[in-house]
Amino acid sequence: MSTLEIKDLHVSIDTEQGTKEILKGVSLTIRTGETHAIMGPNGSGKSTLASTIAGHPRYNVTAGTITLDGDDVLAMSVDERARAGLFLAMQYPVEVPGVSMTNFLRTAKTAIDGEAPKLRTWTKDVKAAMAQLRIDADFTQRNVNEGFSGGEKKRVEILQLELFKPKFAVLDETDSGLDVDALKVVSEGVNRAHAEGNMGTLLITHYTRILRYIKPDFVHVFVDGQVVEEGGPELADRLEEEGYDRYATGAGAATIAAADAAAQA
Amino acid sequence: MTDITTEKARIGAPSAQPFINGFTEEGESLSPLNAAESKSPLAGEAVKRHSHGGGVGVPDSSRAGRLTSYKLADFKPLTGMEEDWRFTPLKRLRGLHTEVLGGAAPSVSVTAPDNVIVETVGRDDRRIGSAAIPEDRVSANAWENFTEATVITVPAEVQAEGEVSVLLTGQGTGAAAQHVVIVAEKFSKSVVVLDHQGTAVVSENIEILVEDGAQLTVISLQEWNDDAVHASSQQAKLGRDAKFKHIVVSLGGDLVRVTPSARFTAPGAEAEMFGLYFADAGQHLEQRLFVDHAVANCKSNVLYKGALQGRNAHTVWVGDVLIRKEAEGTDTYEANRNLVLTDGARADSVPNLEIETGLIAGAGHASATGRFDDEHLFYLMARGIPEEVARRLVVRGFLNEIIQKIKVPAIEERLTAAVERELAATDN
Structure with missing residues (x-):
């Protein structure tokens, strides 16, 4: 049983107009076996939370803590966090030219496990996981994310999730840009990983659609860098019906963004 | 004999000229004067006039108008101000441009399949001069x-099994001259590897004749010792439907300056020119290439990739592509990419594309010099891969694109290992 604990997290970024605070005191505790959905309008800071957990250099933590089973995550480098068991499925996975998927997957697995995977079982595992996610076998010969469609990139993120077996998975809008079939395939992948019983999931999404396939235990609503409401799965149903409108009034700067988001949804 | 010339289109050229004369948005409208001059690829009339005019006059600013001559005296002493020498530290040429090149030339040892003919010949051999005329003073020197040349002939219709391996081993620091002729006769197919090793101060002329329908790959490896100085002119003349692949790999040496060229003399030919270089602290690695589309319906594709690390690591890439008026249906692309790994290194990259006809299939060029992409690094590190491993993975991947083009497994493995050694040096 592991615990990922975020306490009073404040995060800012440097912009041309100066420093801008994006997260304004976020607290969240996730345990193994739990699925937490973080929902909110565009610009509410959801993705910032994901990137901050992973350690993206753009985000500066000005206050608060993140700990994994008591260990200070913020003191770890990006790769140390991954080796400690944190996994971020990225919203926009980058293309890495010249690095083949095979080479990348094996290098990462070796780094995370601290030893090279046994070649025979590894190849079999990769093949099986790819087949379940309906990824063509020839992807292993291609360069990381190079020329992949949006949906293919997301499947490959979930492929990594299944192969690397993290303690906590942060899914940053994995559902956006997916058609229904791809959404089902990706959700099944997350559910398989979850069903092994050693993982906690932080599911960041703008839409409630994915929650039909991945059932959250807790729902947190983000507005303007803060959690404004928390509840069980029923909260997601309510959001589905009402959108983010009702948070708009008290939420200052998020008002317009929330209204826009609702209009789009 | 007039030396009045019109400035031709120089797209992307680092020209001080404030305008492009005779060039409209529709393409270039050539002056009749120049149009008549741009013809034969190897020794065009304009070229000849300059070369036999004893070096007098102002060379045409077009790549076609460069002075070419077998005589050293036709080339003025170098000052470093010349367009084609402006990046080269002349002091480090160790006399290749000033001295009589009387030192011992690198020894030549050739391993070739049985049906390939290897000869050592004197200066008067008829094949000398069949594919090249020096284009600069060091080459003319x-x-x-x-004193003697190595001639490698792949006879007509021979499909050489395995590569022709030419090991050139430096014999010390006396300034020397070297000459190699490679003849790929009609419909032959072969791979020739020029493997430069040891310590040398040498100016080298490699003549490459690719006859009609022949397929030839020439791989020039520069894995010299740290003190070597090497200038290499590698000029290829391509016949009808010839397929020529040229790969330059420069890793070792204090100063290495390779000037490859591909000249089309008949339609239907294809040239692919690839390069890989990895400059460490203090190294000067220069490559200047020329693709001469003198006839219609030929294709060329150029890609050079370089990595730089350490103080005063300096690389130069200049790619001249000329599409002459006659070269309708030309399809050409050239690109150079540099990855600067540390502070204190410098990469110069100059793609020049001259187009004298609008009736072409395509013409493009690209150049990019950059540092590490932090997003690449973040992505790999977010998968648990330590920073130095991630960096290596990206650089290896970057350079692999060229290594993969070689298609000679033993050499691919050797170069992969060489790149690993260079990368290991980064960590120190």
């Missing part, structure tokens, strides 16, 4: 001073 070698031409005047070489």
